[in-house]
Amino acid sequence: MKLLMIEDNESVSEMMKMFFLNEEWDVTFEYDGKDGLDQFLASPDSWDMVTLDLNLPTMDGVTVCREIRKVSTTVPIIMLTARDSESDQVIGLEMGADDYVTKPFSPITLIARIKALHRRAVLTDDTDKVSNEIDEAFDVITDHFKMNTKTREAYLDDQLVEGLTPKEFDLLLTLAKKPRQVFSREKLLELVWDYQYFGDERTVDAHIKKLRQKIEKVGPQVIQTVWGVGYKFDDSGVGE
Template sequence: MNVLMIEDNESVSEMMQMFFLNENWEATFKADGQEGLNAFLDNPEKWDMVTLDLNLPGLDGVSVCREIRKVSATVPVIMLTARDSESDQVIGLEMGADDYVTKPFSPLTLIARIKALHRRAELSKGVVVSDVDAANYDIVTTHFKMNTKTREVYLDDALIQGLTPKEFDLLYTLAKKPRQVFSREQLLEMVWDYQYFGDERTVDAHIKKLRQKIEKVGPQVIQTVWGVGYKFDDSGADS
């Protein structure tokens, strides 16, 4: 795995370098936001993972993440932050980060989250097919088609573009059981593979971005069940 770590704390970078080497991963370290972004833009296809500090000299982490997402909708991004503010974390997720880790953190925790994100990102690599035959799809409703091999999603035969790995997995979790209501806690466990210890706004931030991408091609199929959670329901597409 090729990891780009944009982190201005030298001790953190030195610590993580040892853990990355132990995993036999190649790692590049940049201490400035603009330099880190330039390293990514020089060869976007090279990177399997980006870890990104929120507080950076040159260009802040949120801005770096926004620019990365303009180039790649799929490269996994983990945001590292010393801030304990939920609003900062949610802003990072809304700008396209797939996950965040609050400092101080355990190196083993970060390694585990990198591995979890990488596993899901690998599933997104497939041969794109040109037809929309229902036989090629894992989930098919009157309006909706979803293929887990090609990671393609269609709403009324219009491709929903730019889904991150986490957004795809979240949509799949909801869509494979239409009209079943999932609590935020359930979605955290099922989609993220580990506990967020009650940080339900992680789900809300991803739902918001997912809805924005769905609404670009058709009617909204993710419904809020107030006081409970979310469900997939495309029956309203007929109206």
């Protein structure tokens, strides 16, 4: 794995360097936001993963994340933040980060998060490469909704839901494959993020919020909250 770590705390970088070396990953360290962005932009397609501190000199992590997403919608990004504030974490996720880890963190936890996110990215990439031709067949078809996992497109009453990130698409696919089934946040972390014990439920909530905003641009809401339990997909009431 080729990883770019943008982190201004050199002690954190030095600590993680030992763990990355043990994994035999090819890691580049940058300590300034703009320098990190320039490093990524020099070869956007070469990176398998980016870990990004929220508080960086010259250019903050949220801005760096937004600029990376303008170039690549697929590279996995993990935001590192010293602030345990829900608003900061949601902002990072809304700018395009796939996950966040709050400092101080266990190196083993960060390694596990990176591996889980990378596994999902590889599986998605392998699915996209199954066929070089666009397959118009839809893998999920409900009353008003359909999804194609090869083109990574979702339609509500034939209107394309635009701008879905890889994680948002995977989350929507997981829900839509089993309409009206209620999924807990813990189960969604396990199915979509591969987190079983160390995931944060707010990751799910932030992605659901962005997903709903994109769906509502083309039609009625199909993701419903089941209070005290989790979320479900239900388009049976669309058009009524």
